[in-house]
Amino acid sequence: MSKKKDSKNHSFFDEGKVVLITGASSGIGKNVALALASSRMKLIIIARRENKLMQTARSLNKLKIKNLPIVGDIRNREDREKIIRYSLKKFGRIDVLINNAGLGKANLFLEQSSEEIDELIETNILGLIKMSKLVIPIMKEQNDGHIINISSSLALLPVYPFAVYCATKSAVKTFSDCIREEVKEYGIKVSTVLPGPYNTEFHKVAGLDDSSYTSFTVLKLADKIAKLVKKPKENLIQPWFFIPLVWIATRFKFIRRKITSPIAKSIMEGKIKKERLEFKKKEEAQKITVKIP
Numbered sequence: 333m334s335k336k337k338d339s340k341n342h343s344f345f346d347e348g349k350v351v352l353i354t355g356a357s358s359g360i361g362k363n364v365a366l367a368l369a370s371s372r373m374k375l376i377i378i379a380r381r382e383n384k385l386m387q388t389a390r391s392l393n394k395l396k397i398k399n400l401p402i403v404g405d406i407r408n409r410e411d412r413e414k415i416i417r418y419s420l421k422k423f424g425r426i427d428v429l430i431n432n433a434g435l436g437k438a439n440l441f442l443e444q445s446s447e448e449i450d451e452l453i454e455t456n457i458l459g460l461i462k463m464s465k466l467v468i469p470i471m472k473e474q475n476d477g478h479i480i481n482i483s484s485s486l487a488l489l490p491v492y493p494f495a496v497y498c499a500t501k502s503a504v505k506t507f508s509d510c511i512r513e514e515v516k517e518y519g520i521k522v523s524t525v526l527p528g529p530y531n532t533e534f535h536k537v538a539g540l541d542d543s544s545y546t547s548f549t550v551l552k553l554a555d556k557i558a559k560l561v562k563k564p565k566e567n568l569i570q571p572w573f574f575i576p577l578v579w580i581a582t583r584f585k586f587i588r589r590k591i592t593s594p595i596a597k598s599i600m601e602g603k604i605k606k607e608r609l610e611f612k613k614k615e616e617a618q619k620i621t622v623k624i625p
């Protein structure tokens with residue numbers, strides 16, 4: 333059977349599709365894996381924290397979903413190659429790559445360390461681009477595939493306390509828009525997801541106190557991304573009311589400032605609140621140490 337015919341038989345709605353999700357130990361990645369369970373797809377799940385990743389794997393096992401957890405850091409070339417090698421050995425193909433692993437760091441640019449800048453760029457841009465570089469030739473061979481890149485609504489609504497993060501996420505959006513044109517002739521689709529604030533570990537990792545602002549439930553977003561796996565779409569902006577917000581903000585600079593200024597303010601407040609809490613905790617820990625004879 334020719335490859336083309338073979339890929340047609342293996343339609344996007346088939347059970348048994350192989351989906352590789354980076355950053356599946358928590359938040360969006362973990363919840364997308366669980367949301368895909370009802371489709372009976374085979375899942376390859378990636379993250380650095382083994383205990384957390386194995387929790388996702390155990391939840392999938394309970395749902396009788398075939399899965400392959402691989403502990404790895406997408407910033408590391410050997411780890412990326414290992415991820416692809418193990419995936420092909422176990423399942424023989426990769427139908428969908430969800431480039432989800434990523435992080436943000438809330439900080440004023442002038443106060444940001446060069447290590448933090450490297451971490452953001454190496455994870456959010458280089459890791460994502462290099463995972464795509466390894467997977468696209470496999471999809472080209474299959475004449476079928478789908479890459480889903482997780483960007484952020486902050487790519488279109490940039491806020492100054494997240495300057496480097498916003499830059500990485502707009503790079504993700506631009507990269508997706510460019511490769512979409514290049515790979516479509518091989519039957520490969522490219523989708524970009526641009527989420528607003530969702531209740532994951534993102535805010536803690538970013539150094540924020542998330543009680544300072546509203547965040548939406550990640551389960552709804554995970555369901556939307558699971559649907560996107562079956563039905564590719566160029567851009568998925570969530571929650572839905574961010575669609576008109578982004579539309580207006582990208583056309584009218586004055587309105588964009590009106591929208592982004594309060595977001596920037598709440599991010600700075602969240603950061604200060606978190607720093608105060610941490611300072612208080614340290615102080616209390618010191619008091620306890622002093623009390624011990």
Ligand SMILES: NC(=O)c1ccc[n+]([C@@H]2O[C@H](COP(=O)([O-])OP(=O)(O)OC[C@H]3O[C@@H](n4cnc5c(N)ncnc54)[C@H](OP(=O)(O)O)[C@@H]3O)[C@@H](O)[C@H]2O)c1
Nearest residue numbers: 355357358359360380381405406433434529530532533534
């Ligand atoms: N939550 C939001 O409000 C929001 C909004 C817009 C966009 N996003 C984007 O959504 C994606 C998922 O974030 P989340 O909200 O689900 O946050 P999260 O709960 O912190 O999840 C991030 C995931 O990425 C993994 N990860 C980070 N660096 C990695 C690396 N070098 N190699 C492998 N895995 C790595 C983490 O696992 P380990 O630490 O175990 O490696 C974790 O599983 C990110 O790209 C983020 O920028 C989030």
